Amino acid sequence: GQNIDQPTEMTATEGAIVQINCTYQTSGFNGLFWYQQHAGEAPTFLSYNVLDGLEEKGRFSSFLSRSKGYSYLLLKELQMKDSASYLCAPMDSNYQLIWGAGTKLIIKP
């Protein structure tokens, strides 16, 4: 079967760094996406990884290890507005995104 495993909830302090881990199992693999979803809103695209390694984009970086079925999203210099759910979504062989429940990130002052 296909499944995603992420922590349900994480708490971090404003200005700090947090790493959100994701392990996945899919039928085939065509890359992995990270999305941010604020409460009551639709997801917004953050990053895409298809090759192993780290992709950096401003305060956000995403890492992928295909052999381990593992990815993480690294958020630096946390701001209060980063409080949201973060969704790890691998793409399977049919180019369908597989969605988990995401990680709710709570930022405290």
Place this chain on the structure above:
Amino acid sequence: GAVVSQHPSWVICKSGTSVKIECRSLDFQATTMFWYRQFPKQSLMLMATSNEGSKATYEQGVEKDKFLINHASLTLSTLTVTSAHPEDSSFYICSARVGAFYEQYFGPGTRLTVT
């Protein structure tokens, strides 16, 4: 670029009535759009894949006669919830697939409440 709009943003309807939700790609053509439903604190659930000019592909367990999808043009897909019931109350979100990586861009969502 890659802006997706959705209308209405929220709707309240009475049980037994039908509701139509529109999803538009504003600055690009989308041959493939997706319709999702999300209940509070749960993951996105794919309902169907909508391809321009052809019938939608529904996920297992989604009633195609209840959730009518039409993708008549490259910029518009519609979802009609027919004979709505309170259990259909949910957050409905569309997305369009675009770009070299097949990333999906989401509309702002429609919150449906059936009374």
